[in-house]
Amino acid sequence: MRHVLVFAKTPHSKTPYDQWLAGSGITPVIVTATEYAAGYSHLPHVHAFDAYDTNQLVEKTALRLAREFAVEAVFARAEADVVRAAQLRELLGLPGQHTASALAFRDKVVMKDHLAGGPVEIPAYRRLDSAYTALGFVAEHGYPVVIKPVSESGSLGAAIIRDEAELDAYLASPWRGSSEVEAFVPGQMYHVDGLVAGGEVVFVHPFRYLHDCLSFRDNDWVANLPLTPQDPAYDRLVKAARAVLAELPTPPQTAFHAEFWITPDDRLVFCEIASRTGGGMISSMVRHAFGIDLDKEWLYAECGLPPTLGTPAYRPAGALCIPPQNGVLEQLPAAGAGTDRPGCVREAMLTGTVGQEFHGGVKSGLFLAGYVVDGDTEEDVAANLERVARWFSDNTRWRPADSSGGTA
Structure with missing residues (x-):
């Protein structure tokens, strides 16, 4: 029996590692956060931890399990796991991203030190x-x-x-x-997401933000929309992402999520890059828009399995993330058949429940409601993203946490 150690800081519904590896002869050994443990409970090897991001028993357990099962690979898709996974690979002599590469994609100063004086402008x-x-x-x-x-x-x-x-x-x-x-760099922010396998960029596509990735500060939504190849920024962004990957110690197998600005005076300026898939609903949007599951293909590359991505067939789709407000959630929109949910919604994810108390937006990748929306054209998708955001707001009710109804 072959094994891969997976740092799984995502719900099973988003990353069904056992289903992805079915028939491959490889069994995942799961290390996860307590809140996601139930979703993986049907698997034979699951170890869950409170305070997952900072609990150093995660590392101790991962090392023991990696040795016990003689794992062939270590997989980690969350930002919190990038360095701990790299250190473990290095310690055990396993292939994949090692510590120096992980730090270059994780520490924004180390990152810019690599890129300073290179072909892409940095602030x-x-x-x-x-x-x-x-x-x-x-x-x-x-x-x-x-x-x-x-x-x-x-x-x-x-x-x-x-x-x-x-x-x-x-x-x-x-x-x-x-x-x-x-x-500070003014301008429109874009992101470029893709996949490196066998040392080659096998998928890359640029997207623009509607609103921006600081919108959560005002408890406002943020959305992502793919650019068409005809967009004037398309080739510039793809070229910049490839240049950044070439300047950094990019591992032979990795997903990537890079961010750039295009300024009012038309300069393209680097913001940052991560050696992982994008947060929020980005992976889901890519799956609907291009028929590619970046997390699954990345896992296959790490495990030495043949890719299944084929030739991407594009259909317009966008992603919407709506943060919580301040207060207790009293009502969510009805979902499913027979409701007034806009028909353009292809996928939905709710991370909270009625009666739960929230304290506004925390970070751009965390959300109360996430949607993938489609349309006939990019303009349709942009309009539909706005429409779904309005529908959600109109059908959601909050009350102050200190009101007479008590708190969650």
């Missing part, structure tokens, strides 16, 4: 080790600046500092640990 940046560094950077580059953790995903902890008062407020708050400060 001015500096590792933020004290308030003096922030003050010096502002004196040199002026406002606005962006301060963000070096290794978080989904814009978590990112702050746009526009003036001295906002800088003072940031400096007065508790120290957030390893961060970077960089020059």
Whole structure:
């Protein structure tokens, strides 16, 4: 029996590893977070942990299991697992991404150090080790600046500092640990998602954000829409993503999610890249739009299995993520046959329940409701994304957490 160790920080419904590997002769050994354990409970080897992201028993257990089952590969699709999986591969001499590569895709300063002076423009940046560094950077580059953790995903902890008062407020708050400060870049944000297998880029496609990836700060939705090859930005973004992958120590098998701006004066500027699939509903959108499951194909590549992606056949589709509001969720829209849910919805995912208390948006990849929406053209899809967002808002009800109804 062959085995692969999987760091599974996703629900089974999203990543059914056993179903993907059925008939391959490879059994997944699952290490997961407590909240996802029930979904994997039918599998023979499942180990779940509270405080999954920071619990170091995850590493201890993964090492024991990898040795016990003589695993041939280690798979990890979540940002929190990128480095721990790379360290484990390196420790055991397994193929795949090792630590130096993982850090280059995880630590935003290491990442930009690799790209500085290369073919893709990057903003001015500096590792933020004290308030003096922030003050010096502002004196040199002026406002606005962006301060963000070096290794978080989904814009978590990112702050746009526009003036001295906002800088003072940031400096007065508790120290957030390893961060970077960089020059603010205005413009439309895009992302490029794809797959590397056998050291080659086997799939790549650019997308634009509707709203942007900081919309969750205002508890507002964010959406993703594929560009057509005729879009003026299409070739520029694909070329930039390939150039970034060539400059970084890119592993031979990986999904990737890169972000770029195109500024009002038409400069293409790098934001960041991750060696994983995109968050939110991006993987689901790619599956509907191109017939490719990036997570499944990435797993196959890691396990040395032949790909199944074939030739992508494109059909317009977009992704919508709606964050929670502040308060207790009292009502969700009715779903399924016979309801007024727009017919353009191809896939839906709800992560909360009625009666649950929320505290607004936390990060761009986390959402209360996620939808994949289709249409006849990209313009149709963009309009349908707006329509589904309005429908959800009109059919959702909240109450304050401290109202007479109590709290969840």
